[in-house]
Amino acid sequence: MGLLCLLLASAPETVVRLLGSSDRLLPHTMDYLLWLIPGIFFLLFESIGMMVIRLDGSPKYAMLCNVIPSVINIVLDWYFSYVLRFCWDLQGFFVNIWRQIRVGSSAVVTPKSW
Numbered sequence: 001m002g003l004l005c006l007l008l009a010s011a012p013e014t015v016v017r018l019l020g021s022s023d024r025l026l027p028h029t030m031d032y033l034l035w036l037i038p039g040i041f042f043l044l045f046e047s048i049g050m051m052v053i054r055l056d057g058s059p060k061y062a063m064l065c066n067v068i069p070s071v072i073n074i075v076l077d078w079y080f081s082y083v084l085r086f087c088w089d090l091q092g093f094f095v096n097i098w099r100q101i102r103v104g105s106s107a108v109v110t111p112k113s114w
Contacts, residue, residue, distance in 0.1 A: 049108030
């Protein structure tokens with residue numbers, strides 16, 4: 001996973017072009033990719049952890065690990081966008097997505113009785 005993050009951070013334009021970005025969308029896709037990279041590390045734990053929890057026989061807990069961070073993300077996006085008039089554009093939404101991923105991955109990594 002570290003290798004993927006390193007590849008994405010070292011050659012973002014090449015990666016975005018390989019994924020099919022046009023010249024018109026290139027600045028937006030590069031901005032999106034550069035703000036997405038820090039959350040990928042925690043997303044790995046969340047994705048693998050939810051698979052392990054489901055295989056262990058607790059799909060309800062895995063769903064809670066997915067639903068609760070998503071609801072947090074929706075509420076914080078609304079709060080920052082409309083209530084606080086937070087003008088971070090795309091970066092503000094990624095801060096909220098990072099929070100969502102961290103909450104989900106911490107719920108997965110925390111030892112519970114699944």
